[in-house]
Amino acid sequence: MENIINRLYKKYYLYAIKNNILEVPEFIEYREFGYGKKNKVDNRNISFKNEKEYKSWILNIVPYHIYKSLAIMRYPSNSGGADKKGVIRREIAFDLDIKKTKRCNHDDNWICKYCLEEGKKQTLYLIEEFLFPDFGFDEEDIKIVFSGNRGYHIYLSPKNENIKEIIEHYSKDERRFLTSYILGENLTLKNVGFGWRRRIAKKLKEKGIIKNEKKFLNNKNLESIIKKYKETTQNKIYKTIEELKSIELDKKVMEDDIRLLRVINSLHGYTGFIVKELTYKELKTFNPLKDAIFEEFENIFFDVDIVDNKKFSIEINGKKYTNKSKKLTASALLFLYGHNIKFNIHT
Ligand SMILES: [Zn+2]
Incomplete structure (x- = not known):
C-alpha cells in the first residue's frame, strides 16, 4: 500500500x-x-x-x-x-x-x-x-x-x-x-475607525436592520447611535458586529x-x-x-475493498464515493488513505 x-x-x-x-x-x-x-x-x-x-x-x-x-x-x-x-x-x-x-x-x-x-x-x-x-x-x-x-x-x-x-x-x-x-479585538464602539464603520454600516444595511447607513459612516461614536434604537434592534446590531468579527x-x-x-x-x-x-x-x-485535483490521477483506477466500519461519502471531480465503492481513482484513493479509511487494493 x-x-x-x-x-x-x-x-x-x-x-x-x-x-x-x-x-x-x-x-x-x-x-x-x-x-x-x-x-x-x-x-x-x-x-x-x-x-x-x-x-x-x-x-x-x-x-x-x-x-x-x-x-x-x-x-x-x-x-x-x-x-x-x-x-x-x-x-x-x-x-x-x-x-x-x-x-x-x-x-x-x-x-x-x-x-x-x-x-x-x-x-x-x-x-x-x-x-x-x-x-x-x-x-x-x-x-x-x-x-x-x-x-x-x-x-x-x-x-x-x-x-x-x-x-x-x-x-x-x-x-x-x-x-x-481584522478580528475586531480592539474595537471600542465609542470610537470606531472608518474601516470598521464602513463594514458595520454595510452589513446592517444589507440585512435590513438599518435603512440609512450615513449616521454610522459619519460618527465615530457608534455606541451613541446604537443606543437610540429600540432594544430588539440594538441586539440585532450587536449580533451583526460579533458576526463580522468571527473570521477563523x-x-x-x-x-x-x-x-x-x-x-x-x-x-x-x-x-x-x-x-x-x-x-x-x-x-x-x-x-x-x-x-485542486491533479488531472492525471483521474485516469488511474484501483479495484478496492473498503473494509472500514465508518460510513462516508465524498464527491471528487463529480464522482461520488462511499464505503460501498469498489473502484477508486487515484485522487479518491489518496483522499481515503489520508483520512485513514481502511481498504485493500486488488493488484
Ligand atoms: Zn463540511
Whole structure:
C-alpha cells in the first residue's frame, strides 16, 4: 500500500517539477523546510544549498506534506527559536483555518461542499473587506493559496518594494496588530475607525436592520447611535458586529517568527489535493473538489475493498464515493488513505 501511495505522490512531484509549478521559495538557501509522511510535520530544520538540491530531495524523500519557512534566516537548519536561527526577515501570510460548519454532516476531519464554501467565503471577506479597502492592496499585491484541505493562505506580497521591505521586517507585535484589527479585538464602539464603520454600516444595511447607513459612516461614536434604537434592534446590531468579527484566522501563524507554511503547488497529505495558487478572479469560482485535483490521477483506477466500519461519502471531480465503492481513482484513493479509511487494493 505504502508503495502505491508513494508512487502517486512521486508522479505528481515529477510533473510539478518538470512543469515548473512547484514553489521554489525566494532565497532558498536561507529557508527552513519541514515535511511529513503520514503525519503533518515530523521533521523540520532542513535546508538546501540551492534549487537543484531541494528538488532532488523531494523526489528522493517523496514527502506527503512539505513546508517552507515564511522567514529568511541565517541558520535555517539550526534547531531552536528565532534567535538560534537568526531570522532576517519574514513574509506576511494569513492562515484561514476553517472548522466544519453547522450544515456539515460529517466528522471534524472530513470535508463537504458546505465547509469548502465557508472557507472561500471567509477568504473573500478578508480580501474584499480588509486587504483591499482598509489596507489599500490590490489583486497584484496578494497571493491566494488554497491550503489543500479547507483553509486558505493569503500572502501579502506588495509590488511596491518599499512597502514589501517594511512589512517583511515587522516585529511580532506589529504582525499581531494585523490579526487583532481584522478580528475586531480592539474595537471600542465609542470610537470606531472608518474601516470598521464602513463594514458595520454595510452589513446592517444589507440585512435590513438599518435603512440609512450615513449616521454610522459619519460618527465615530457608534455606541451613541446604537443606543437610540429600540432594544430588539440594538441586539440585532450587536449580533451583526460579533458576526463580522468571527473570521477563523489563525493568530499563531501570524505571530510565530519561525512558522512553516505549505509549499505552494505541493500536495496536501490528508486529501491528495493540490495546495493551489489562485488569482482573485479564479477564487470566485474555485471548487476544490474539481479544481485542486491533479488531472492525471483521474485516469488511474484501483479495484478496492473498503473494509472500514465508518460510513462516508465524498464527491471528487463529480464522482461520488462511499464505503460501498469498489473502484477508486487515484485522487479518491489518496483522499481515503489520508483520512485513514481502511481498504485493500486488488493488484
Ligand atoms: Zn463540511
